[in-house]
Amino acid sequence: MLKIAIDLGTSSTKIYEIGSGIVLHEPSCVAVNAETKQVKAIGNEAKALVGKTAEFTSIVFPVFEGEIVNHAMAVVMLDAFLSKIGIKSGRGRVEVLFCVPCGISDKAKSSVYNVCDDLGISHLHFVEVPYLSALGQDLPISDSNPAFVIDVGAGTTNIAVLSLDGIIAGASLNIGGSNMDVHIIDHVAEHFGLKIGSLTSERLKNTVGSLAEGDNQSTVVNGRDITTGRPRSVAVSSSDISYPVRVYIDKVLEYVGMILKKLPAEVSASICKSGVHLSGGVSKLVGLGEYVEQKLDMEAHVCDEPQMAVILGAGRAIGNPATLKKIKMEF
Numbered sequence: 001m002l003k004i005a006i007d008l009g010t011s012s013t014k015i016y017e018i019g020s021g022i023v024l025h026e027p028s029c030v031a032v033n034a035e036t037k038q039v040k041a042i043g044n045e046a047k048a049l050v051g052k053t054a055e056f057t058s059i060v061f062p063v064f065e066g067e068i069v070n071h072a073m074a075v076v077m078l079d080a081f082l083s084k085i086g087i088k089s090g091r092g093r094v095e096v097l098f099c100v101p102c103g104i105s106d107k108a109k110s111s112v113y114n115v116c117d118d119l120g121i122s123h124l125h126f127v128e129v130p131y132l133s134a135l136g137q138d139l140p141i142s143d144s145n146p147a148f149v150i151d152v153g154a155g156t157t158n159i160a161v162l163s164l165d166g167i168i169a170g171a172s173l174n175i176g177g178s179n180m181d182v183h184i185i186d187h188v189a190e191h192f193g194l195k196i197g198s199l200t201s202e203r204l205k206n207t208v209g210s211l212a213e214g215d216n217q218s219t220v221v222n223g224r225d226i227t228t229g230r231p232r233s234v235a236v237s238s239s240d241i242s243y244p245v246r247v248y249i250d251k252v253l254e255y256v257g258m259i260l261k262k263l264p265a266e267v268s269a270s271i272c273k274s275g276v277h278l279s280g281g282v283s284k285l286v287g288l289g290e291y292v293e294q295k296l297d298m299e300a301h302v303c304d305e306p307q308m309a310v311i312l313g314a315g316r317a318i319g320n321p322a323t324l325k326k327i328k329m330e331f
């Protein structure tokens with residue numbers, strides 16, 4: 001039986017296929033003609049159109065803050081992604097692991113279930129992101145050896161201390177890279193009098209965003225002058241956007257502090273030794289590890305491919321029935 005794992009993220013969808021590895025990584029978006037409802041582009045091609053389309057084309061992101069908010073477009077998008085990797089028919093015979101946020105509500109779980117049902121997927125498992133992040137980072141978790149993971153994505157941050165026996169303390173917050181992108185747009189407008197688009201803002205964060213003190217890389221961004229209305233470019237540096245980046249990491253760490261306070265003493269002692277393990281696309285931010293280390297007063301580790309940790313872990317879990325049995329959620 002074909003086995004795959006799907007990570008339907010707020011900003012990008014990743015799919016893993018047993019025997020092949022990661023077979024798809026594309027933006028979670030669809031370009032639609034608002035009048036005729038005709039789908040014009042999906043994934044990479046749709047994201048390239050963000051902010052550049054005429055009035056009647058809208059770019060729909062079916063996932064918001066980690067949850068499916070547009071059932072029809074989620075079905076259209078996943079149908080296209082599955083077809084792209086050669087899974088067009090016979091989906092009832094495919095075993096699928098679906099990555100879901102920590103502590104997902106029953107309503108959000110039903111939304112995923114309904115989308116999969118419309119896609120013809122019947123053999124479905126749900127596993128919460130923190131387990132998958134830990135597996136994808138090769139952390140030596142067992143019943144007696146807990147791990148502390150934080151996955152900072154585009155729309156959600158999953159925080160958990162877990163062992164193979166279960167999640168000891170954890171939560172998913174509606175905070176991620178997208179909040180930073182929106183804040184950077186306002187910040188650049190206020191400080192440079194320049195209106196920039198969301199793709200530009202994301203690129204700015206991903207190229208010069210930094211939490212390292214004294215880091216002052218810069219890049220040129222183009223936008224529309226707010227006063228004259230004409231196109232203009234400006235050089236923006238790491239320190240220029242450090243506030244809108246840092247403020248969300250500080251919010252996450254504030255919440256982390258509350259979670260740590262709830263831990264049994266033996267668990268605290270154990271994770272104090274092993275430290276915190278960071279994944280998710282935002283963990284690629286320069287200086288994040290050092291910043292977290294300083295704020296939490298424990299070692300912080302960022303794995304090699306933080307954005308892929310969850311889907312790699314999901315690939316491992318779907319390939320290992322004994323592990324999957326231990327960590328999957330009950331419906």
Ligand SMILES: Nc1ncnc2c1ncn2[C@@H]1O[C@H](COP(=O)(O)OP(=O)(O)OP(=O)(O)O)[C@@H](O)[C@H]1O
Binds near residue numbers: 066207280
């Ligand atoms: N070098 C980088 N520096 C900072 N942020 C980055 C970098 N590269 C990617 N990102 C950000 O990481 C986020 C995407 O990460 P990821 O793929 O883990 O999220 P997701 O799984 O789609 O979302 P979620 O898990 O919240 O539903 C985006 O906000 C993206 O801009």
Ligand SMILES: [Mg+2]
Binds near residue numbers: 007009010153310
């Ligand atoms: Mg994610």
